[in-house]
Amino acid sequence: MPHSTQSCDARGAMTRSLPTVGAAYVVEAGWVLSWDRGRPALLRDAHVVVSQGRIADVRAGAFDGDLPRIAVPGDILLPGFISGHTHVASGTPTRGVIEGDGTSRPSAHLVEALSDDELDDLTAYNLAEILRAGCTTQLEMSQSLRQAESYLRVAVKWGVRGYPGGMIPATPRVDTIWARQDDAVLYDSVPATLREIEANRQFGLRHMNAGDGLIKPMLAPHATDTHTPETMRAMKAAALELGTGLHFHIAQSTIETERVRRLWGMTPVAWLESLGMAEGPLFGAHMSALDWASDPAIFNKMGGVYVHCPSAGGAGGATQPYPEALGAGMNVNIGLDTHSNDYVENLKLAVIAGRARSSLLAASHPGPLAMPTIEDAVAGATTVAAKGLGRDDIGRIAPGAWADFSTIDISGFLVGAGALPPEPLHNLLYANGLSVRHVATAGRFQVFDGRLVVADQDEVVRRGGAVVRKVWAALGAQGRFGGVPPIGAGETV
Numbered sequence: 221m222p223h224s225t226q227s228c229d230a231r232g233a234m235t236r237s238l239p240t241v242g243a244a245y246v247v248e249a250g251w252v253l254s255w256d257r258g259r260p261a262l263l264r265d266a267h268v269v270v271s272q273g274r275i276a277d278v279r280a281g282a283f284d285g286d287l288p289r290i291a292v293p294g295d296i297l298l299p300g301f302i303s304g305h306t307h308v309a310s311g312t313p314t315r316g317v318i319e320g321d322g323t324s325r326p327s328a329h330l331v332e333a334l335s336d337d338e339l340d341d342l343t344a345y346n347l348a349e350i351l352r353a354g355c356t357t358q359l360e361m362s363q364s365l366r367q368a369e370s371y372l373r374v375a376v377k378w379g380v381r382g383y384p385g386g387m388i389p390a391t392p393r394v395d396t397i398w399a400r401q402d403d404a405v406l407y408d409s410v411p412a413t414l415r416e417i418e419a420n421r422q423f424g425l426r427h428m429n430a431g432d433g434l435i436k437p438m439l440a441p442h443a444t445d446t447h448t449p450e451t452m453r454a455m456k457a458a459a460l461e462l463g464t465g466l467h468f469h470i471a472q473s474t475i476e477t478e479r480v481r482r483l484w485g486m487t488p489v490a491w492l493e494s495l496g497m498a499e500g501p502l503f504g505a506h507m508s509a510l511d512w513a514s515d516p517a518i519f520n521k522m523g524g525v526y527v528h529c530p531s532a533g534g535a536g537g538a539t540q541p542y543p544e545a546l547g548a549g550m551n552v553n554i555g556l557d558t559h560s561n562d563y564v565e566n567l568k569l570a571v572i573a574g575r576a577r578s579s580l581l582a583a584s585h586p587g588p589l590a591m592p593t594i595e596d597a598v599a600g601a602t603t604v605a606a607k608g609l610g611r612d613d614i615g616r617i618a619p620g621a622w623a624d625f626s627t628i629d630i631s632g633f634l635v636g637a638g639a640l641p642p643e644p645l646h647n648l649l650y651a652n653g654l655s656v657r658h659v660a661t662a663g664r665f666q667v668f669d670g671r672l673v674v675a676d677q678d679e680v681v682r683r684g685g686a687v688v689r690k691v692w693a694a695l696g697a698q699g700r701f702g703g704v705p706p707i708g709a710g711e712t713v
């Protein structure tokens with residue numbers, strides 16, 4: 221029975237029922253990626269005991285006791301993935317759209333114009349997908365504080381672990397500052413940006429440790445070229461007060477890097493360091509336009525984590541400097557950004573596109589290059605991100621840590637070989653989010669046997685689909701689909 225998903229009670233009676241929330245249980249898995257004496261360790265035919273939301277024990281062999289048990293002998297049990305960069309509500313409105321003309325901004329504006337109820341439906345759909353693929357923690361840069369409030373409502377209801385903040389400046393105000401031709405636009409934006417910082421500070425203070433401690437708001441500045449020293453100082457002060465650090469887009473294009481050089485005389489990373497922006501966690505997404513000679517050492521000294529987002533440009537978008545960053549000894553997490561919510565797919569893309577990029581750049585990159593491995597990607601998704609957040613209680617399967625985990629079928633069709641494989645992480649390179657079977661955060665199952673169990677999955681899909689149809693209809697009316705609204709736009713589902 222390599223693919224059993226059944227649970228059974230102490231006497232071995234098979235059931236398909238979820239463990240009661242808060243009750244102790246044991247998961248018996250074909251492989252467990254555990255954390256043992258400061259290192260990852262693969263345990264074969266192992267079990268994980270969960271009690272009061274935390275991992276109580278991890279051992280090889282069958283469990284000898286009388287707890288409800290969930291047997292997944294064809295699966296690997298992994299720590300819940302941590303995405304260091306997401307914009308949750310923006311995922312589905314841009315998927316399959318950005319691949320056209322390469323921009324997601326029209327969709328972003330339409331999302332921001334939705335009602336709170338519509339935003340919640342969209343957030344729920346996207347967060348359901350993110351959970352479905354095994355990602356249990358998100359550093360969430362919502363495109364506005366309204367969207368951060370929406371994320372918070374859904375995340376608290378479903379027991380998701382998150383570090384939400386509204387992007388500063390928010391959509392749509394950010395667009396004119398970001399696309400400016402004249403820096404007067406930046407200087408004129410300071411008073412409104414300071415008001416946004418204050419509003420985000422208030423959001424952070426109000427919701428810190430919401431959802432029984434799962435929610436820890438974090439400041440999420442848009443980028444280094446949409447801020448001035450004055451707004452940076454205000455964000456530093458707010459970040460220190462909240463104690464959760466900063467989550468930026470950093471050096472995401474040569475335009476950003478050149479602007480910061482022109483205005484402040486140094487690279488974005490060096491500018492952040494000169495402003496003392498590293499007194500807490502620091503996560504930087506994209507970082508495509510680093511100065512490889514100097515920036516990695518500065519960023520490492522700041523304790524920063526580079527968030528590599530393999531599908532940031534949509535499917536087939538430009539590759540990002542994962543091999544360069546690993547080669548330079550940077551701490552690298554894998555982030556979802558937008559478009560794809562499939563964390564497993566993004567792990568694969570990081571490795572596959574990274575290896576291709578490494579080969580192609582071998583003769584021209586001035587610094588060291590690494591050939592990324594799935595072990596690099598999984599470490600980035602778990603322990604590297606947790607360490608960057610200053611936490612040793614998530615991102616690892618070890619006694620005392622929170623029971624944030626997923627199990628992934630690595631033995632069945634297309635991913636496995638009809639038997640438990642000997643090098644299970646390698647089989648993740650053939651998996652995707654639909655291979656994920658069970659997902660739990662702090663011991664609470666959110667996905668069980670491949671279905672969302674914290675809400676009615678069909679209802680989440682129906683409502684999320686209705687909102688995205690509205691977005692498509694508006695994009696169609698703008699001529700984004702050849703001037704013809706997509707078939708079915710405007711119908712109620």
Ligand SMILES: [Zn+2]
Pocket residue numbers: 305307469505557558
């Ligand atoms: Zn982003």
